[in-house]
Amino acid sequence: MSSAGTVDVVVVGGGQAGLAAGYHLRRAGLSFVILDAQKTPGGAWQHTWDSLCLFSPAAYSSLPGRLMPPQQGEAYPDAAHVVDYLTEYEQRYELPVHRPVRVEAVHRDGPFLRVETDTATWRARAVISATGTWSRPFIPAVAGRTEFTGTQLHTVEYQCPTDFAGQKVIVVGGGNSGAQIAADLAHDADLTWVTLREPRYLADDIDGRALFDAATARRRALDEGRTDTGGVASLGDIVAVPPVRAARDAGLLKAQPMFTRLTQTGVQWADGTRTDADAVIWCTGFRPALSHLAPLGLRGPRGHLPTTGTQALGEPRLHLLGYGDWTGPASATLIGVGRPAREAARQIAGLLGAV
CATH class of the missing domain: 3.50.50.60 (FAD/NAD(P)-binding domain)
Known part of the structure; x- marks a missing residue:
């Protein structure tokens, strides 16, 4: 397979988490590419059901640096509006997204991580995995599932x-x-x-803003050794x-x-x-899409990789972004992914500056 080149960081996934990572990597002065398996911008939002809408008003559903504009006539924007916003965001910041490119495996390769795709191989000094969960739907093992004829x-x-x-x-x-x-x-x-x-x-007046605040308060309490507040789960x-x-x-x-x-x-x-x-x-949830990381041998319980913040414990050059609270408070949301993306870029810049 041909070599596509060497960069400081390869971001795997071009949805909301990958774009937030790109925004902060550029501000950190690092060279990077974003490899996205989708044919068009918008991440998983372009594949949702027709009536899906956000939990929060547009202004509280924004990625770093660019407020989401309101949707005409809608208090809570729909998925199509989010796709338009992510498309414009990607173009506004001229983020280097390559698509459709499917990352098949990440290997250790001396001072680099070797990122093998279905088109070429990249070498990176660090990798941010931002593939989300949408591509790994979970259905529980229930008796009779193969018997049902509907x-x-x-x-x-x-x-x-x-x-x-x-x-x-x-x-x-x-x-x-x-x-x-x-x-x-x-x-x-x-x-x-x-x-x-x-x-x-949840109470009728609670939306995504309160959920983000609850998730952040829980993470702060845990980091400071205080009693677990329960986060979002405590609200409903x-x-x-x-x-x-x-x-x-x-x-x-x-x-x-x-x-x-x-x-x-x-x-x-x-x-x-x-x-x-x-x-x-x-409607039984998802698992993180992390099969491309299998060669690194980092798998933990329930498909999660052990992390401290976004950084993988077994491979400091790897960061995981946007999979849920275990990779940053509310990091699977538009408003929540900005802070862990900034922290991941900061840590990577520090690590590479020390090499």
């Missing part, structure tokens, strides 16, 4: 309620995706919403965005406990009762 899909495959109009649909998951998709379907489908525990809604599981609030208040979001198995025609609960279904939508 449609099964994950959050990543859901698009709009008209695809299920008039059908019996079971939505599994008590987080934001589950609540939003259940609310989306409530008017067009015969909905059964299933959750592991009773849904926990579901942000009551307007569509969810409307469906809930209309009595359309009544959750059922988790079933014990799937049958050929639907699901069965522990007491033997059954419900038929044409489709089951699994």
